Amino acid sequence: DIQMTQSPSTLSASVGDRVTITCRASQSISSWLAWYQQKPGKAPKLLIYKASSLESGVPSRFSGSGSGTEFTLTISSLQPDDFATYYCQQYNSYSLTFGGGTKVEIK
Amino acid sequence: EVQLVQSGAEVKKPGESLKISCKGSGYSFTSYWIGWVRQMPGKGLEWMGIIYPGDSDTRYSPSFQGQVTISADKSISTAYLQWSSLKASDTAMYYCVRLRGEFEHMDVWGKGTTVTVSS
Numbered sequence: 001d002i003q004m005t006q007s008p009s010t011l012s013a014s015v016g017d018r019v020t021i022t023c024r025a026s027q028s029i030s031s032w033l034a035w036y037q038q039k040p041g042k043a044p045k046l047l048i049y050k051a052s053s054l055e056s057g058v059p060s061r062f063s064g065s066g067s068g069t070e071f072t073l074t075i076s077s078l079q080p081d082d083f084a085t086y087y088c089q090q091y092n093s094y095s096l097t098f099g100g101g102t103k104v105e106i107k
Numbered sequence: 108e109v110q111l112v113q114s115g116a117e118v119k120k121p122g123e124s125l126k127i128s129c130k131g132s133g134y135s136f137t138s139y140w141i142g143w144v145r146q147m148p149g150k151g152l153e154w155m156g157i158i159y160p161g162d163s164d165t166r167y168s169p170s171f172q173g174q175v176t177i178s179a180d181k182s183i184s185t186a187y188l189q190w191s192s193l194k195a196s197d198t199a200m201y202y203c204v205r206l207r208g209e210f211e212h213m214d215v216w217g218k219g220t221t222v223t224v225s226s
Contacts, residue, residue: 089212093210095154095169096154
C-alpha cells in the first residue's frame with residue numbers, strides 16, 4: 001500500500017500569510033494527487049486534482065504542485081475562510097490513500 | 108445541481124445490523140463510481156470501497172474487505188453501505204462520494220451519516 005505523509009500536522013498562520021503544506025508519498029504516484037479542505041462539522045471539499053489542476057469554483061489563491069513523491073499545496077494569501085484541515089489523497093494504485101491531515105489554525 | 112443525499116444519523120447496539128444509503132441526483136448515476144469514506148471521531152479520512160452503479164462492480168479497501176458490504180440500486184440512484192454485526196469501533200461519520208473515475212479523486216461529497224454504536 002502507498003502511504004501518504006503530510007507535514008506539518010498543525011500550522012499557525014495569520015490572515016494574509018502565504019501557507020505551504022507538504023504531502024509525501026511512500027513511492028512514486030506520478031501526478032495522481034488531490035487536495036481537500038474540511039471545515040469542522042462539514043464534509044471535505046475538493047480543491048485540487050492531478051496535483052495542480054484547480055477544481056471549478058475554487059479560489060485562485062489555492063495552488064498545487066509536485067510530482068513523483070513530493071507535493072505541495074500553497075495558499076498565496078490566507079483568508080479567514082481558509083482556516084480548516086487539509087488532506088491529500090493519492091489515486092495512483094488500485095487503492096486510495098489519504099494523508100493524515102494538516103490543521104491550519106489562526107495565529 | 109449535482110448532489111449526494113445521505114440517510115440520517117443512526118444509533119445502534121453492538122451486534123445489530125445496519126444499512127445506510129446515499130442517493131445521487133443531478134447527474135447520470137450509472138456513469139460514475141460511488142465510494143464510501145470513514146472518519147472516526149477526531150481522526151482523518153479512510154477509503155472503504157467503491158462501486159460502479161452501472162453494473163455493481165465493487166472494489167474494497169483491504170482494511171474493510173469482509174467487514175462491510177457496498178451495494179447499489181441503479182433504478183433509484185442509490186448506493187448503500189451495510190454491516191451485518193456492528194461493533195463499538197464502527198462509531199464514525201460515513202461519507203459517500205462521487206469519483207471522477209475508477210480509483211480517482213472525489214469531486215462530490217455527501218453531508219455524511221453519523222453512526223453511533225453503543226450498548
